[in-house]
Amino acid sequence: MTNQRKWKIGIIGAGGITEAHLEAIREEPRAEVVAIADISAEMASYRAKRHDIPQVFTEYETMLQESDTDAIIVCVPNYLHAEATKSALAAGKHLLCEKPMAMNAQEAEEMIEAAKKADKILMVAQNNRFRSDSLQVKTWLKEGKLGNIYHAKTGWVRRNGIPGWGSWFTQKEWAGGGPLIDIGVHMLDLTLWLLDHPKPVSVLGQTYAQFGPHKRGLSEWGRIDDNGKFDVEDMAVAMITFENGLSLTLDASWASHIEEENVFLQLYGQEGGASLRLLDNQFTLYHEWNGVTASTELTPKPQKERVLLFRNFIDAIEGKAVVLCTPEQALYINRLIEAIYASAQKGEAVRL
Incomplete structure (x- = not known):
């Protein structure tokens, strides 16, 4: 029996999201992390010690030149995604990029x-x-159990969830925006992946900054940097219409006067509906049974979605699968986010 090849992984960025990727890689026997780079030597060394990573760099360019890696995971602030990705690809590395793509x-x-x-x-x-619930709903949609989907409602709304006031998260030149591009991107991506990325025709968006400028609605995560600023939205809402007749509404908020944080997705179909509550790992199927209105609540067995994501990445490298999250689909989402911001700035709907 031949020894299985281990793909050598390098990490660019040592912030909080890096930990999630490192934990996932631990459970994939075909890969090992051999290098990590971050401008903070302290942070890079901390992750390296915690996960037995042999090489530490403060410049990712040096890591790309000196470390023997097959693939790179980009976990830096949004404004560095494109630069780091293009550099790694030019160096001949496969690339897994954190959201948003750009x-x-x-x-x-x-x-x-x-x-x-x-x-x-x-x-x-x-x-x-x-996620197990996402994959189950995707299967139902493929099987036509919900019929034609004519409307979707999705969102991620926090009560007090502004991350790191004054950090890169709250500065437009570094983040590109606030909760829309931070957490709204998750819900747009999930919803429109379930619906096979229909062609959008119009976008109406509105943004608000009611809490952040006054240092209210802050998350316990992250530190306040009084030398920074808050020049992004703390809430964005949008309505998108599509060529096939579908409509979609989105709420994305870091701070709101609500009962509790809510991450949701609802699909309205001619034959049935589905409601996902992602924080509770529960979803409900709304349908009819012998002419009687019925609701079936399901709690699927949780699965480690980041482990499955990384496994799909390695499978794609080995030619055993195609990536489930393609860059073309991420570009599609980037265009929608741009249109929402443009609509909010113009005060009118934007045609696509």
């Missing part, structure tokens, strides 16, 4: 071209597609 559609297009030129895998880390 700050804007132009950057996303450049990343896609770089992957094509390098002939390497480029995948975006949209982990919610690998």
